[in-house]
Structure formats: structure tokens, C-alpha cells
Amino acid sequence: MQDFSQLLTKAGYSVAEAAKRLGYSEGHIYRWKRGEETPRDSVIRLLELEIENRQVNLEGSFAFIDLFAGIGGLRKAMESAGGRCVFTSEWDRFAQQTYLANFPDNRPVVGDIQEVNAEDIPEHDVLVAGFPCQPFSIAGVSKKNALGRAHGFADETQGTLFFDVLRILMHHRPAAFMLENVKNLKSHDKGRTFDVIKRKLTEELGYTLDTRIIDAGHYVPQHRERIVMVGFREKTDFSFDDLYLPEYGRRRMRDILHPEDGTESAEGHFTIGIDAKVNSKYTLTDKLWAYLQGYAAKHKAKGNGFGFGMVDGDSISRTLSARYYKDGSEILVSRGEGNNPRRLTPRECARLMGYPEDFRIPVSDTQAYKQFGNSVAVPVFAEVANLMAPHVFDVMNRSASLKKVG
Structure with missing residues (x-):
């Protein structure tokens, strides 16, 4: 019999959703999840069927998780490309309030990602994260220097949150990721910070990595440069050179x-x-x-x-x-x-x-x-998400074919 907790995660159900769908109390669901009681075989089979049906019904879409989600700018971008959000993490309670007002998922927004085990996160095809940029930004570095505090990867409170992205990528091995940060990330600490990021993603995890600094002024009337990092589990034809950039300043x-x-x-x-x-x-x-x-x-x-x-x-x-x-x-x-x-x-x-x-x-x-x-300029990342989408499906289809052959 498959582990109930793992099945619950694969199905993407919260405890409340599972209780409603399976017709049992939340107390039953919690006890099954903790292994204190064993659910009936019919319950396990129903969950397995739900997972199978979800995979069939959602053909043509991809699942993504939204980390350091803020108010959902990257989510809006991914949804515009056919993505389905299956997990959200954001620690700020006011940002959670705005997020839930605009994305009523009937599942909670998880708080501190550092307290979440990777195995408790639903399976997904794309990891999306605007990991905190304060340790890498020009303003953030100047402030920390003035206060005599460490920054970048030496900052134990924020800089190392990037490693939560790494451990989730390592555990789930999604087809792709899209990360966002301030332009200064590449030059921080004379390039050493970005060298660590690149080495971790490519040499240690085996993902490809393409980066581009994009100014939002191509899409909105604001000079706003951000670095976009896109990676795939397998080699693809993805290239930022194919990104459509409208004339800069066309909107005022x-x-x-x-x-x-x-x-x-x-x-x-x-x-x-x-x-x-x-x-x-x-x-x-x-x-x-x-x-x-x-x-x-x-x-x-x-x-x-x-x-x-x-x-x-x-x-x-x-x-x-x-x-x-x-x-x-x-x-x-x-x-x-x-x-x-x-x-x-x-x-x-x-x-x-x-x-x-x-x-x-x-x-x-x-x-x-x-x-x-603190948000992203949504149209910029929607353009990137739509550029990514066919390559995401390509990697997903290749993996599905290998599983069938196996």
C-alpha cells in the first residue's frame, strides 16, 4: 500500500480538501497522515484515481510552485503561459492577505519555507522564485556595510534562502525553474555571489542556466531592471534571444x-x-x-x-x-x-x-x-513564461516517454 501522506501530496490536497473529497473528518486525515491509523483500501484507491485523472485532465498544462511569492506577480506570469500553481510560500502576513484576495485557492499559503520539508511540497514541473534580493542589492549591501552586518551568502537570515531553492530543486527535479532578482546580483561581491549560484545550479544540480537583465520599460512606463534566470533539467533550444521586447518607452x-x-x-x-x-x-x-x-x-x-x-x-x-x-x-x-x-x-x-x-x-x-x-513587473515575466512554456512541455514529454519505455 502506498504511503497516504505521499499520495495526499501528489494529489495536491490540503487536509481540509482531502476530508471533503474523501468523506471523512479532518481528524481521520491527520491520523492517516501521521501513520497512527491505516485508511481503507478504497480510500487509497480513490486517491490514486484522483492523481491519474488529474494527470489526464491537465494535459497541455504544467504545475508550478510559487516561492517567496509576494503578492503573486510571478504566479500571474506563469498562469498566462498555462501553468497551474500547486504550492505557495510567502512569510509576510500582509502579502499573504493580498495574495489570497486575488488567488482564492482554498489552500493555505505556507509561511517560512525554511520550515517546510521538500517532500511535503507537491510534485511540480516548474519552480518559480523571487528569492529575497536585499543581501544582493546595492541599497541592501550599503545598509548592511554601514551597520557592520554580513551580506550575500554570509547573511544567515536572508542570503542563504537561496539554498532552500536548491534543496527543493534537488529533491523534486522539476523540468525547469524561473528565478528573479535585482540586477546587481551578477556584480555582488565582485561576481563571486553569482558564481556560487551558477555553480550550484549547473555543476551540482545539472540544470542549464540562461540569464538576461530586462528593463520593464519595454512593457510599462518604468525604468526597472531585473535579472531573470531560467534553467532546464535537460538541454533545450530555449534562448533569451527569442524574447520579444516591444519598443522601449512606448507606454508613458x-x-x-x-x-x-x-x-x-x-x-x-x-x-x-x-x-x-x-x-x-x-x-x-x-x-x-x-x-x-x-x-x-x-x-x-x-x-x-x-x-x-x-x-x-x-x-x-x-x-x-x-x-x-x-x-x-x-x-x-x-x-x-x-x-x-x-x-x-x-x-x-x-x-x-x-x-x-x-x-x-x-x-x-x-x-x-x-x-x-517589492513586486515584479508582471508583463516582463509573462513574456518569459510564454517563451519557456514549449520547452517545459518538451522536457516533460521526454520524461514521460522514458517512463513508458522503462
Whole structure:
């Protein structure tokens, strides 16, 4: 008889889902899972049939897991290419709130991936992860240096989370992976950090590895460079040279800013009134605006480039960061001569990152700014996911053929 816990994992059921599907209490499911009791043969057979039917019914799609998921940007990208998410891990409770509001899976979002055994993760074809970038980013490294703290792989709290990606890849051997990080990952510690990543993925795990730094400005009106890492368990014809990049800057801020003319409906506290005007709460106070102007003037006099970033409808913005909630200085929207500028609303941030209009924002503005600042630009990764998909199926089909021959 097959192990009940393993069958449950293969079927992709939570305890609650299994109880409902099998017609037993959750207590029964837990006892069977722990090996304290033995389920009937009919229960085992039903689970086996569920797994077989799932494999037949889902032909033409692939299963993926979403690690360090944030609010689901990489999930949206993978789903656009025919992927099915079977497991999600995200530790931040506010990000979980936004994720579950937009992806009601009827299964929990798992918290700290370090506490999850690889064998408890469902089988999957693609591993997707935007593993934490703070230890590798320019800002993160500068901050840690100033505090006298270690960074990169020496950082025990974040840098080594990459090794959780490795242990899951090692255990499940999925057909492919897609990883995302900041552009500076390649140059961190004079390239030694990336050398470790490359060696682990290729020499130790045997995956191929293709990388490309892509600027989101090809898809959204934002200068945002990120490194994309794609790997396959077997050699394929995948190449980033086949990636379609629209003309840079074809979209401008006017495409994501509230029109404030009544052509869109007012939304929550973001916009108000019949014309859906941006709420005045997003306009900078005289004190904050004076401070930002003085700060910019001081650094300009010193020959530094620090200061605020002003945009209008014709602009392409700077990179939206997780610190945007503090003062909004990297992207301030002009309100005309003599008027204080304003911050973007969270809805405008969602648009700037390529999320659809029906994407729900159930958290406070502060949390929303952090979440969108930490997110990926969805259209960039959707393009990569769609480029990957035929090669994923190719590797899956080759493996299926070998199993039949065996």
C-alpha cells in the first residue's frame, strides 16, 4: 500500500480538501497522515484515481510552485503561459492577505519555507522564485556595510534562502525553474555571489542556466531592471534571444495615471467624486515638499544626483521601491506650476507594475506601497513564461516517454 501522506501530496490536497473529497473528518486525515491509523483500501484507491485523472485532465498544462511569492506577480506570469500553481510560500502576513484576495485557492499559503520539508511540497514541473534580493542589492549591501552586518551568502537570515531553492530543486527535479532578482546580483561581491549560484545550479544540480537583465520599460512606463534566470533539467533550444521586447518607452505615465475626468469610476479612498479625482491625501504637505526640495538642492550643490523624481503624462518613471511609502520621492506626480506634487495611488502603482484593473488591494496604503515596490513587473515575466512554456512541455514529454519505455 502506498504511503497516504505521499499520495495526499501528489494529489495536491490540503487536509481540509482531502476530508471533503474523501468523506471523512479532518481528524481521520491527520491520523492517516501521521501513520497512527491505516485508511481503507478504497480510500487509497480513490486517491490514486484522483492523481491519474488529474494527470489526464491537465494535459497541455504544467504545475508550478510559487516561492517567496509576494503578492503573486510571478504566479500571474506563469498562469498566462498555462501553468497551474500547486504550492505557495510567502512569510509576510500582509502579502499573504493580498495574495489570497486575488488567488482564492482554498489552500493555505505556507509561511517560512525554511520550515517546510521538500517532500511535503507537491510534485511540480516548474519552480518559480523571487528569492529575497536585499543581501544582493546595492541599497541592501550599503545598509548592511554601514551597520557592520554580513551580506550575500554570509547573511544567515536572508542570503542563504537561496539554498532552500536548491534543496527543493534537488529533491523534486522539476523540468525547469524561473528565478528573479535585482540586477546587481551578477556584480555582488565582485561576481563571486553569482558564481556560487551558477555553480550550484549547473555543476551540482545539472540544470542549464540562461540569464538576461530586462528593463520593464519595454512593457510599462518604468525604468526597472531585473535579472531573470531560467534553467532546464535537460538541454533545450530555449534562448533569451527569442524574447520579444516591444519598443522601449512606448507606454508613458499617462497610461497608468488616473484621468480624473470621470472616465473611470471612483475607487475606495484612492479617487473620489463623480470625476474620480485623486484624493487630496496623496498630495505632499508643504513641509514635506519643502524638505524634499531642500534635500535635492543640497545634494545638487555637492555634485550628487540624489533628489526627487518628478513625472508627468509624458514621462517614464524611476524604479518604484518598497520605501515609496516613506515620502514618495522617487516618483512624484506633477500637479502643475505652483501646486505641490502628489504620490501615486496604490492603484496607479498596481498599473505601473502591470497588474490588471481587477487586482484587489485589501491592505493599507503603506503595505500596498511596500508590496508593489517589492513586486515584479508582471508583463516582463509573462513574456518569459510564454517563451519557456514549449520547452517545459518538451522536457516533460521526454520524461514521460522514458517512463513508458522503462
